Amino acid sequence: MKGKLTLEDGSIFTGDLLGDKPACGEVVFNTGMTGYQEILTDPSYCSQIITLTYPMIGNYGTAEKFNQSRNCFANGFITGELCDVGSNWQKESELSEFLKDKGISCLYNVDTRALTRCLRSAGTMKGIITAADAAENECEKLMSIPLDHKTVDRVTTPEKYVLENDGLHIVAMDFGVKRHMLESMHERGCKVTVVPARTSAREILELKPDGIFLSNGPGDPKDVLDIVETIKQLIGKKPVFGICLGHQLIALASGADTYKLKFGHRGSNQPVKDLRTGRVYISSQNHGYAVDEKSLERLPFDITHISMNDGTVEGMHHKTLPLFSVQYHPEASPGPDDNTYLFDEFCAMMKKGAI
């Protein structure tokens, strides 16, 4: 079935529709050439429409082991070619079946480069996926659906759960955590207790963790100011490490500000400079918001990492407290594993001792 993507500014991109479900969401693009399944199952994309710039997607099918969360929370998926039969020994199902299973509306055979150029110059915006011949009023109605601001609640774990281990005990606040983040800590011998996003500071501290981990997650950090309050109560009590949304929430909790980027950073090739060593690492990123550098100036934070592309803040460390965070994804999946050293740093920080 022929379909189309209509953007808020009226731009239209045509393609073929998989399934017949219309979709609405913020349209973002990711430049990673591999890892479509990891991207699709990254809860940070909740309620967004994901565009992949690499034009041939689905080449190696999908497999359960690559899922990064229990579901696929994106609202839509846009690609160039959608490979009908993938080829890889690990393949369990085709990408098209996977998308159907997860109920993701997919528009393929799209000129994703044209779409990316459009988003790059105009910024990310709302868009709708419909049938090519969808009635105008139907489109208007879809377009008028407000963007979801409760995405964290949709993706966080409903119940607390534990990844048992003998080592350090980490309580991970799940704002939409990617599985490999938890695995990265677990692999380092840590016991990880994953708690729902709205868990109170008291409950968390009662678990007697060695450290607290604040996960990635979808949306604007300012949508969850109540969680910011929780974090305020945790800072200084235990070593804290935050990634992505977790990083932004630490900033807000410390009195800094966040802002929305024009089209965000999404891809597996994002260079980040560690200002402490001068070394540059390639990172996997997925964020639409960033911490305002200026707002950190008068706060007791050192900026530890910046993006080589636009100089935005990618990591920070508290001057005195065992507290640090990064904007990008050291756990990779998808993307390069240049930055796993940050998990080691977190472990070292926890070992160095409680406060």
Added chain:
Amino acid sequence: MPKKEYLKKVMVIGSGPIIIGQAAEFDYAGSQACRALKEEGLEVVLVNSNPATIMTDTHIADRVYIEPLTVEFLEEIISKERPDGLLATLGGQAGLNLAVQLSEHGVLEKYKVELLGTSLKAIKKAEDRELFKETMQKLGEPIPESKIVETVEDAVKFAGEIGYPIIVRPAYTMGGTGGGIADNDQELVEIVIRGLKYSMIGQVLIERSVAGWKEIEYEVMRDSGDNCITVCNMENFDPVGVHTGDSIVVAPSQTLTDHEYQMLRSASLRIIRELGIEGGCNAQYALDSKTNNYYVIEVNPRVSRSSALASKATGYPIAKVSAKIAIGYTLDEITNAVTQKTKACFEPALDYCVVKFPRWPFDKFVLADHTLGTQMKATGEVMSIDRNFEGAILKAVRSLEIGVHYLSMEHVAEWNDETVLKKLALINDERIFVVAEALRRGIADIDKINEITKIDKWFIRKIKNIIDIEKRIKNEPLTQELLLAAKNKGIADRSIAEIAGKEMLEIRRMRKEMQIMPCYKMVDTCAAEFEAATPYYYSTFHAQEDEVQPSDKRKVVVLGSGPIRIGQGVEFDYCSVHSVWALREMGIEAIIINNNPETVSTDFDISDRLYFEPLTPEDVLNIIDKEKPEGVIVQFGGQTAINLADSLEKAGVKILGTSVDDIDRAEDRERFDELLEETHILRPCGESVTNVADAIKAAENIKYPCVIRPSYVLGGRAMEIVYNEDELRDYMGRAVKVSPEHPVLIDHYMQGREVEVDAICDGTDVVIPGIMEHIERAGIHSGDSIAVYPPQTLSARVIYTIVDYTKRLALGLNVKGLMNVQYVIVDEHVYVIEVNPRSSRTVPFLSKVTDIKMVNVATRAALGHSLKEMGYHSGLVTPKPYVALKAPVFSFAKMQDVDISLGPEMKSTGEVMGIDYHYSRALYKAITGAGMNIPTNGTILFTVADKDKEEMQQLAKAFSELGFNLVATKGTAESIDKMGIAVDIVGKVHESKGDILEMIKAGKINMVINTLTPGKTSAKDGFKIRRSTVEHGIACLTALDTAWQVLRVLSFMRERRLVYTLALQDYVGGGDDLA
């Protein structure tokens, strides 16, 4: 880390002549590096023996030395120039090996030259098999079980331990020379013997074969601050077993999960860090298609062919960045030249699919073994870009210029099903066409083909997608939907027409009516994430937006020359680049269309706009439709571009320079004869025939010996000399398909002195920058002859006549631009053999030695500027006071079963130049630079044809007087004996124990002088002797003229200082008092 400020002068070593395994990619890398260094204010000293390169242009480096790439010459240059640093990782394996030698000879230390970039230790760690193995074991990176051996016995013993199949790789060679896969003891012994011979250090590695696994490559960069990135990964269509230079390669990888991609990426980073490479590096892996197991196959600690490909595939200039790293910068300090905003410290994201397809010389070397293995055989390659694999592979196929335009070969289509199935199992240059044929006939499905070939099912399925559309085109009406689907899968108009039984122009018209036009997209390193400044484009039908906006400036299209092949090498890329530069100097927007990733012309900052597209009428016309240029220049892109002129003109495109009609007058036999009659110029008598009977009649009239060739040829393709009717019949039946559309030309073969002239004409005046005289008599292809500038033996009268004829021909053909003429001189009479109204192979050589920017002047002439206004007068330019020789270089070691004897069919792959004030030293340099292994003493074997015996006597005498021992076959020996010269008789091949072959094998012969003897057995024996000289690395001269020159060099070597160097700038600028 900032630049090393103490560096003021840096020496760059080029890769020397083009040979299989080391081609134009190093001119591209070297030129880019030199420009990057100059950009930093460094003085650049460049050494390369290959004049047909952009890097040896005097504006690319401050000091250009076109000298032999040997330690002796390099030391001399170093002592003269005293560079602070040496950059050797951009000159291919040749450059790297030289750096190692310079260091081992203590030259670097003596003159305090810092080796820049990757250290020697790192180079050795990567190149020395044992050290490499240790390093990988330390890292825990898996490598196939292997052992270094120095003897055949050890090889066999180890094979017994690990079992077959086994791969043999010689240490320190390029292009896999001397390697191979063995399935049993006998094969192993054979390959190991050869491998030991080719290895610089007499070692070969024997290892477990992982043939059939996926072959994956990564291009990695590292700086002195230990920042590492991967520029690109690539997946070979052909599984492990085929040399990557002979594999179809796609970028990025297509069938790897993110986990697999990152697993190998991380391994690459670990490896480059452990080796301590500073600059570019290439890592190759074998990945099992059924598990996550992998092996590291090879690491190249330098810029390579793959890095040139990766640069073009991504837009990331690896050579430039490597050069900057070498002088101290770190990746985060280097600007991304494409975006101009971001830094070089990132990993390119592709939003398209790239396919590289090798170009093999099997059209020239018909008898060569077409099997592909670990020894590279391709002379060049094409690259293509599209938004899907189908589009990219089909673009690549039609860029090859092998007479196919989709995945169908005429002779493959004629095979029966059984043959097709049988051929599926063969690994050769036709495999992809056989796979397509099997799918087309439905005689093997995807699973079965995968089982036989081990090619990943993903690729096979993509080919099937193309076949499925082909079937629809064949069976259904050509609706808009179908045409669009066909174009989406990249099927050319010509192929659609052929399959549907229509005309190509009809499809084009239909397509235009239906508004099915390609969109053009940009290669920007970042998948459109950032705005990019690079004008580097490709077409796709699989899109809705054309993002390329034509400018309203005055603009001209220059057609490139496509893949490097025998007969059309890097020289033509040199010309295309210079034409582009000339246009830009004139303020005209220069648009280049080309498909060769190895070249300078496809570097993104050479032209104003680069379209990386096939050079076919459809692809070129689509660009012209879009850009609407003032005209197209075809005279610099070799026969590739010339062949397009006619269809472009018919489509209403203006051809700038010499008109299509005049080109035809030079190429069409009858029209050319008319011209000669009008201009009163003689040529060897000849006729054009369209059938065998006429050919025999013609030959009788003309008199044997005759030169025969099909019309419209380049590089003497299928040209032969025949001495009698039998040979003529044989040729007509074997080498050509004669027909009224494809006439065959028969000329009397005149064994005189051959002369070549390149001239520039504006329609009024004719400038002749120089005349080149060939050392070898006519009959040996001009590309395979040693040529000397200025001529050494021609009388003033002959030179006058040549100049006069050249003027008449240029004016008679209304040449606007370049023209190349070949003459033969017999008894002081000048005959014209051939006129090419386009730039020739000798233009770069002549431009360099005469200091006349021939292509620049010709481009201006083609655009209507007069030679007078450029300051040139009609006639021959006064010759320079020095001598320059151009010597051919062959790649026979890579091509088994190819006869090395020289003839009218071109066989060389590259060339070197020797320049000096003394003829003999220039000759010495040319011969040394060409790598000819001339012995200074020892034994010379003579075995010549009867017709050559008289002349050979004098030659034998002269060699004997120089103290050489002579051996000869019986007939030849008798003839030498008559002169009273001592000679030993040696048994003919298999005549007795201790025959010629055994003597060569035993190292008892140091040079062979052999001329082609007619007759089947003699021919076969001669072939065996010549081949065995190749296998054993000894010089074999197949023309007596060459032998005389070698003699001259040998005499010279005893009398004079051998090593003398001078920069090109000094030669052309007036000389050197010390000379």
